[in-house]
Amino acid sequence: MLPIAVLISGSGSNLQSIIDRIEQNVLHAEIKVVISNKAEAYGLTRAKKHNLPTEVIEHQNFSSREEFDQAMVEVIKAAGAEAVILAGFMRILTPVFIQAFPNKILNIHPAILPSFPGVHGQAQAADYGVRFSGCTVHFVDEKMDHGPIIIQAVVPAYTNDDGQSLGQRILKWEHRIYPQAIEWLAQGRLKIVGRKVEVENSPAVFVQVDENEPALVNPGLERGF
Numbered sequence: 001m002l003p004i005a006v007l008i009s010g011s012g013s014n015l016q017s018i019i020d021r022i023e024q025n026v027l028h029a030e031i032k033v034v035i036s037n038k039a040e041a042y043g044l045t046r047a048k049k050h051n052l053p054t055e056v057i058e059h060q061n062f063s064s065r066e067e068f069d070q071a072m073v074e075v076i077k078a079a080g081a082e083a084v085i086l087a088g089f090m091r092i093l094t095p096v097f098i099q100a101f102p103n104k105i106l107n108i109h110p111a112i113l114p115s116f117p118g119v120h121g122q123a124q125a126a127d128y129g130v131r132f133s134g135c136t137v138h139f140v141d142e143k144m145d146h147g148p149i150i151i152q153a154v155v156p157a158y159t160n161d162d163g164q165s166l167g168q169r170i171l172k173w174e175h176r177i178y179p180q181a182i183e184w185l186a187q188g189r190l191k192i193v194g195r196k197v198e199v200e201n202s203p204a205v206f207v208q209v210d211e212n213e214p215a216l217v218n219p220g221l222e223r224g225f
């Protein structure tokens with residue numbers, strides 16, 4: 001079991017997908033603590049429903065990003081977590097945080113990186129008129145939405161999409177690829193080679209041919225994800 005901390009700021013639907021896969025025994029991780037920088041984040045309610053420990057650490061109570069990050073590092077280490085899962089956590093992390101968990105921090109982004117980094121990825125992709133968008137799970141480095149890419153899922157974008165409709169289509173696949181990426185991390189199957197991530201015995205590309213929900217996932221999803 002990989003001991004993890006999950007960091008959230010909002011709804012926590014990705015947190016929910018991680019909890020569900022753990023409870024189904026498909027994802028071999030244990031959530032040691034859920035941390036939110038916002039007291040009203042609905043994800044905290046989800047965590048409590050599953051009896052998971054939660055902590056609220058409000059960034060505005062700290063005089064610098066570094067002090068806020070250091071407070072989170074201490075809570076995560078005290079909880080016994082070894083990896084950190086950013087799941088809709090809306091703060092930029094400083095080297096204080098990144099260097100505390102080398103190659104053990106993952107993030108999910110609702111676009112096909114390096115296109116559309118930042119907080120409005122879904123709306124920017126829809127407005128740009130792209131024909132495809134999707135989501136990316138990557139290791140976190142010191143630049144925003146930048147580190148080595150583990151897995152991506154691609155979905156179509158349509159001319160009548162806005163950020164909301166495209167975002168919903170993407171979110172469904174976030175819920176599938178994020179637990180899968182965490183499982184690979186838990187199994188020790190991810191090797192970072194420069195900017196690339198090798199997934200040991202990586203499955204072939206997963207294709208869903210369904211006129212309502214077509215998608216392409218690379219590397220492919222394994223059983224249960």
Ligand code: GRF
Nearest residue numbers: 011012013014088108109110
């Ligand atoms: C997701 O779209 C995620 O990719 C982005 O923030 C959103 C969080 O959603 N980083 P939720 O809180 O997991 O429901």
